[in-house]
């Protein structure tokens with residue numbers, strides 16, 4: 469994924485759940501930063517909602533297992 473501002477490659481910083489960002493629903497927030505130090509873009513957050521309840525990734529949160 470490239471920065472839309474300077475076209476340099478974005479650096480993956482990590483993934484967080486919607487819960488970590490106090491967002492209702494289920495999804496993943498991916499944290500990216502621009503590799504260009506002179507670029508004005510300091511951070512890019514990608515919000516990817518989990519629309520499919522039957523995700524095959526095996527990381528679905530099961531409240532009943534708490």
Ligand SMILES: [Zn+2]
Nearest residue numbers: 471474502507
């Ligand atoms: Zn940039």
